[in-house]
Structures are given as structure tokens and as C-alpha cells.
Amino acid sequence: MMFLAPILLLAQTPVPLQEGTATFSQVQTATFSPDQVYDGILTTLNGWAIYDTAVAGTLEETAVWETAANLPPGRIDFELIQNHGTTHLLGRFRLSVTTDSRSSFADGLDNNGDVTANWTVLLDPTVTLPAGMTYSVLADGSILIAGTIALTGTYEIGYSLPCGGVTGIRLELLEHSSLPFNGPGLHIANGNLVLTELEVSYTPHSGLFLEALNLVGGQQATLRVSNATPGGLVAIAYSLAGNGPVNANVPGCGITTLLLSPPITALPTVRADATGCAELSGNVPAALSGRPLWLHSVDLSSCATSNGVAQIVG
Ligand SMILES: [Ca+2]
Ligand SMILES: [Ca+2]
Ligand SMILES: [Ca+2]
The missing domain is CATH 2.60.120.260 (Galactose-binding domain-like)
Structure with missing residues (x-):
């Protein structure tokens, strides 16, 4: 089927x-x-x-x-x-x-x-x-x-x-x-x-939508997740190894297929606003410039997973 x-x-x-x-x-x-x-x-x-x-x-x-x-x-x-x-x-x-x-x-x-x-x-x-x-x-x-x-x-x-x-x-x-x-x-x-x-x-955007903006070594990048549950928590994780997929235990959601290859690093969870949108900003280490990076996110309220993001760090 x-x-x-x-x-x-x-x-x-x-x-x-x-x-x-x-x-x-x-x-x-x-x-x-x-x-x-x-x-x-x-x-x-x-x-x-x-x-x-x-x-x-x-x-x-x-x-x-x-x-x-x-x-x-x-x-x-x-x-x-x-x-x-x-x-x-x-x-x-x-x-x-x-x-x-x-x-x-x-x-x-x-x-x-x-x-x-x-x-x-x-x-x-x-x-x-x-x-x-x-x-x-x-x-x-x-x-x-x-x-x-x-x-x-x-x-x-x-x-x-x-x-x-x-x-x-x-x-x-x-x-x-x-x-x-x-x-x-x-x-x-x-x-x-x-x-x-x-x-x-x-x-x-369609479905739980993850995007990375200004993903440049030595600069501040913003990760944005939209179409999440309003007021709910969103988890974002990244890998420098590949896009998986791998089955991982996501707290509150159980076994979840992530578009990431181990080792996987979870970023701090972030809460969506009233429009179901969450942003996480942080500095990208300069040493990552030129390396491929994969990102994936999970809506911890609905357990929906996002698109996977693959980008070369600028
Ligand atoms: Ca005109
Ligand atoms: Ca002028
Ligand atoms: Ca006005």
C-alpha cells in the first residue's frame, strides 16, 4: 500500500x-x-x-x-x-x-x-x-x-x-x-x-514550518518555527552529520522520526506566540562556516514534526 x-x-x-x-x-x-x-x-x-x-x-x-x-x-x-x-x-x-x-x-x-x-x-x-x-x-x-x-x-x-x-x-x-x-x-x-x-x-507556509535565517558563522542566526500550537513549546535540534532519518525518544511525544543523523544536539525549547510562531536567536560559531548543518523541529503539544532544513553555514 x-x-x-x-x-x-x-x-x-x-x-x-x-x-x-x-x-x-x-x-x-x-x-x-x-x-x-x-x-x-x-x-x-x-x-x-x-x-x-x-x-x-x-x-x-x-x-x-x-x-x-x-x-x-x-x-x-x-x-x-x-x-x-x-x-x-x-x-x-x-x-x-x-x-x-x-x-x-x-x-x-x-x-x-x-x-x-x-x-x-x-x-x-x-x-x-x-x-x-x-x-x-x-x-x-x-x-x-x-x-x-x-x-x-x-x-x-x-x-x-x-x-x-x-x-x-x-x-x-x-x-x-x-x-x-x-x-x-x-x-x-x-x-x-x-x-x-x-x-x-x-x-x-504549509504545516509545521522550520526555517533558518542568516545562518552565518560569527553572526546571529534566527531559527523560526511557524504553524505551531499557539502558546505551546517547540523543540529544535540540529546535526552536523546528516539528515537521518532516526527514531528518537522526544519527551512527551515518544518515539519520533527525526530528519537528523546522530549525534543530535537539542537547542533550548522555545514557546510559540499567539499566532503559533516561535523564534530562537543565537550566535553561530565562526568555526562552522562552510560546514553543512541539518535542522529539524517538533511541536511538543501536537507532536507534529516540521520540514527538515539543510544549509551550508555561510
Ligand atoms: Ca502607480
Ligand atoms: Ca543622491
Ligand atoms: Ca496609520
Whole structure:
């Protein structure tokens, strides 16, 4: 007899944005606004841009938006669309999220707006860029673009969301000496950019979901388990030897098949929050750089086991 795993169709759903708020918005040539990145309008003089006539140039600016609904842990995908032309693409930028109350940030102003909240920088992106363009992720989590710059185009940037229900998104536009006029954009004449649309979508994780973020020797990594029993304890263990499987006695759950090869090291148990999400952060020994590491987790309330994670320590 054969058992087939159920096929889960995990739909990607659009995330409506609201209350576009910015530190500065361009009014030269046209009136640009962070609200124009979710109006569905793709014409050339529409979107958010930052050329500042007061300084005859471009400075670092920030825009934030509320998500219309709370986003639990899952995958978030951003499409940053530039349809203005003449290489008005983003040069260096950083994406963050918050779980703060919507009343505490994003007041809807296009200039000197309230962009202050408890922001969590999103880490470990998946990145797809127009042909010929390249990127690097800097130590602060920002993405720096290089290569042959397209006239128009779309960046597709994906991340896994942190614990809690996300209420808002922050886009920081940052300068860098490699960019025209230090950026933050790639327009050759002044470092400007136009963000015509910011399309955001969300995909939930399937089952008890384990992931490792910033698994780099000498740095702080975060292990995250989502879809656990709210308020329950979660066990996470690792192996440097392989992905098993091995039958092990897990306290409270009995014999459990772990996707780990002995010797297995259990990390401190961690309690899931009200959304069933648990995070464990700790420093990765520098000596582990370059070595493969396997991780597995067990929900100690339901005894469900997660996906296995296999990564080379960076
Ligand atoms: Ca638009
Ligand atoms: Ca500049
Ligand atoms: Ca608000």
C-alpha cells in the first residue's frame, strides 16, 4: 500500500496597501506620492519619486504603508515596478516590516510623514532582476544593484515574514558611493528613481514550518518555527552529520522520526506566540562556516514534526 502526501495548493494572495506615507515626495514635473504605488496606474508620471529641488538632487528617503489585513508568518513577495523609463530604477534599498498598531505609524503624509515604528529588517531575500542586472546584500540587509541597468523593469524580491501579524511595510531608499550621484536611484543624471507600483503578495507556509535565517558563522542566526500550537513549546535540534532519518525518544511525544543523523544536539525549547510562531536567536560559531548543518523541529503539544532544513553555514 502506498501513501501519497496530500497536495497542498498554497495560493498566493494580493496584499492591499493603504496610507502611503513618506519622508519626502517629488513635486517637480508631476506630483508623485507613495499612494500612487498601489493605484494600479502604470503611466510614466505616476508613482513615488524623490528628486528634491531644494537640494537640486536626491537624498535618502523612506516610505511606509499599512497592510490592509494582518499577515501571519508566511512568504511575502514584492514586485517593484518601474515604468517611467531612462533607468529610474532603485539602486540601494531595504525592506522591513512591523507588527505595531496601525494607529502608531503611517499618517498618510507625502512629506515629513510618520515612518517611525518598531521595524524588523527582512533577511535572506530571493531576488529576480531585469536581464543584465546584478545585486549584492549588504551587512545591514539592504540590497545594492549593479550590472547593466535596464531602462524600465521589475524587481521581484521575496522574504519569509517574522512572527506576529504584520501591519506595515517600510521601504528605505539608501545612498551608496557606487551609484550615480550616490543614488538612491539609478538615473544617470541625478540618482532619482520612480517606483511606479509596489505589488505585494502573501503565501502561507504549509504545516509545521522550520526555517533558518542568516545562518552565518560569527553572526546571529534566527531559527523560526511557524504553524505551531499557539502558546505551546517547540523543540529544535540540529546535526552536523546528516539528515537521518532516526527514531528518537522526544519527551512527551515518544518515539519520533527525526530528519537528523546522530549525534543530535537539542537547542533550548522555545514557546510559540499567539499566532503559533516561535523564534530562537543565537550566535553561530565562526568555526562552522562552510560546514553543512541539518535542522529539524517538533511541536511538543501536537507532536507534529516540521520540514527538515539543510544549509551550508555561510
Ligand atoms: Ca502607480
Ligand atoms: Ca543622491
Ligand atoms: Ca496609520
